[in-house]
Amino acid sequence: MAMGMPYGLQAMLKEGHKHFSGVEEAVMKNIEACKALAQMTKTSLGPNGMNKMVINHLEKLFVTSDASTIVTEMDVYHPAAKLLVMAAKAQAGEVGDATNLVLTLAGELLGNAEVLLRDGLHTSEIAEGYQRASDKALSVLESLVLPGTDTLDVKDKAAVALRLRGAISSKQLGYEDLLAPLIAEACIDVVPSNPHNFNVDNVRIVKIMGGALPDSQVVKGMVLKRDAEGSVKCVENAKVVVYAQGVDTSGPETKGTVLIKSAEELEGYSRSEEEKLEQYVKAIADSGAKVIVSGGAIGEMAMHFIEKYGLLALRIPSKFDMRRFCRATGAVAIVKLQAPQPDELGFAKQIEVREVGGANCVVLQQDASLGSVATLVLRGSTEGFLDDVERAVDDGINAYKALCRDARCVPAGGASEIEMARQVADFGKKQTGLDQYAIARFAEALEVVPRTIAENSGLQASEVLARLYAAHAQGQVNAGVCIESGAPKDLAAEGIMDVYAAKWWAVRLATDAVVTVLKVDQIIMAKQAGGPKPRAGDGDDD
């Protein structure tokens, strides 16, 4: 500690702050942290990527190879590494797929930047070079779009399933042939006439333990993991009335006491309440509704009359489920317990209680023309496995959304990356400034994709890369890594393709994140405030 009065920053800030500056202390350390993060997720890239077991701070176990889940759940602390995590999250939000590509590419770019820094380049030159290289790469990527992929009939199940295979196979290799058609079916069920308005929220996933993955199925409509309340368990072609609140005798919100003045009033009190309730339920039954859905509890007395009039009673406590249920049936949720108007009633083709894997579920089936919710019922032996499949399905649904907006596809299996690398390297050689080096390094970084795919598949990475370059030099721009043999192969012919938009955003976001990290030259961390630890999630103090 300096003697006497502290000077400089120390004098300005409270005791306990942390402060790093300069290339050695700040930039290098940041790079190192980001590299460490990328190293972790790298092994999960590609179809043969390994899973990670992450136990988050709530002791929940995740077994997954989905990069966005991994980085979110492992709670990254380092501020620079967090920038990468944010880039990955942005990717997840934008396209919902290829998050690992962002992390891996960014890690590799930073690793290469470190070499350049040691060579004496200035961070701004590297950043500049990377920017230009990425612009070039993206324009190359556009030229790589496979001919004929820009138009896709998003209602054609077979064609869609083929496109989705790529996204699924990178998460659940071996199940893509099973899952892709299921996802395609579910998505096509709910896609509106203008595919641009496809809403991911309309495809639901319900996980039920037991059975095996091949037992999974698509239900046109909804599946709720609970039983119907009453003894009526199945109705067909029924009108549906939905109450947002509970179905019970209504009481005032304000605390009140009923004042009884005479014996007659006392005797008539509960009788009148009963009659009132019966009147309501009768009005509902008279309106033609056969199903009552309630957002809250259904009172015992109400249940009695519901039984009496032979209605099916269903309780949906989740507001989200309730909203979807309304959407699926076209019902209007009524807030007050009153007789429904004809236009407030919804319609259900069939509602029945089915036993799935030891649990009773309410299944709402709709015709394709009605409603707009589809549910994928996933079956599997363990919770962890189901969670992971769910994430793969999520990616698949997001890929469908991306396809609806931009159906263009590029060659997969590292083919686009190698081609980008090749052309960017050529482009770099034509540059006169110092950014030439940075552009060359950018090209090199792109190699990480085929390299990692090869490494994760237990192949000789360098050999595979050399053969790929040779193939691309001969004009086979679609040649990617074959994970079986390691030989260059046109994977598009097998129907394995990557969505153009996902790749475009991944390169873009990775470059942006890297440039941001590089441009930081000082880190100042204020002293942590005392007192109880801030809650996780909102108190990450950087």
Place this chain on the structure above:
Amino acid sequence: MMPMMGMQPQIILLKEGTDTSQGTPQLVSNINACMALADTVRTTLGPRGMDKLIHDDKGRVTISNDGATIMKLLDVVHPAAKTLVDVSLSQDAEVGDGTTTVVILSGEFLREAKPFVEEGVHPRSIIKSYRQACNLAVSKVKELSVSLEGKGDDEKRELLLKCAATSLNSKLVSGEREFFAKMCVDAVSCLDASTLDLKMIGMKKVIGGGLRDSFLVDGVAFKKTFSYAGFEQQPKSFNNPKILLLNIELELKSEKENAEIRLDDPAQYQSIVDAEWNIIYDKLAKCADSGAQIVLSRLAIGDLGTQYFADRGIFCAGRVPEDDLQRMAKATGARMQTTVNNLDKAVLGTCERFEERQVGGERYNLFTGCTKARTATIVLRGGSEQFIDEAERSLHDAIMIVRRALKHAHVVAGGGAIDMELSRALRDHARSIPGKAQLFINAYAKALEAIPRQLCDNAGFDATDVLNKLRQKHALADGSGKYYGVDVNSGGVVNTFDAFVWEPALVKLNAIQSATEAACLILSVDETVKNPRSEAPDASPMGGRGGGMRGRGRGRGMMRR
């Protein structure tokens, strides 16, 4: 406590206290954990399997050989080993039996994979072959299974008996398996064929007597509820009674909590008291007028009600457990009433006979010969509480098996015969594959042999000897030996299909698929990241602060280094 300038700051990527471990050693340690777990249950497999006594933290003692029960009680914390617990629970939910089998199979698949992993084979290659082998095994089971569709009812019944007996054979009650198998099949055949709702089979346990004293009621039975004075005068047996089910209190009490009575004139006081009595008398009268001879309520029936009903020759019981009451509704066709207004004949149910009977040290209300019976109750008797508990679990498994067999009428030969045949088929297939997949499929085939091997080990036979005999039988070119399995009685091999050791194909299918999925899941993990547990939101403020202090203290230590 300022950080020293110029000192190398530590790079902290993850939060302090985070554990990470990765690579092959991590995978191997996961495999070891799973194998250890599988080893704890393996001795419970089969008819000669041993039971486990589990003493939990609350001091409860459970004796069981049901895989799912043991796994649940073990309270496993290892993240990878938890997967195995999940598998056995999912098998329990889906099929109800074969829970030990599925754990042993997963453990064995991992055991066989371990040497390959240690040698540096990429786990993905193993996973791929395992999945391939699983698909082959599944199609082979489907091919080998014998369909029971289109058989006559008697024949089908015979067959269900066989399946139930096979399941019970491996349980504590194996000595009485024929007796219980019949009971299970009878109980399930009572149910509504379309849903086969398990909740409609009630299971009551009464300590005392022998297992043989257990009996099945083709209706509902429940323990006599708490009764008030006057109960003794009520008739205790009826033929074809009318039954009324209620969900209201028949007691003198205030009508509503939020009602208040204010009187201007003291003379009115008596009229209010009278009104309250009127209300209860009115209710009771309505019950009696409905023509019901038996009144059951989920809520209390007070002493006034009890006496009132006794005077009119009506039997009543209050505070009947809800599930019993629901089964009553199913069995008798009565509808549960929440009000006594507008009672009509349609809401009353009936049964052939009602009586109160002494069972062991307790009195039971029995409703038998129900007309619309879609329900049954099993009353279990036995020497000790643990024993009856285990018998209940065994019967549950057997009932599930019968249910499955009814829904999915395919059976395979038990006693390890099907496993041996699958193993042989996979080995044959493996020989046709070039490349390393051959090794992995062979390993999978070897893992399947664990079932007959364990059956022998548990029965005290020389497993190697028996297994070789089995291999010879299954290798016969004409396929005549495909039904041979372990004979636990003689220590030799026997055609288990002819010996009627059958299991539903579904049990085997689900076990193989689940076990493979679990094994693949564990193999596919190469890194574990464990975050420090954050304070539970409901922890006391003191505890929370303490945790925070500890966290900070440790953090400083790290930074000073």
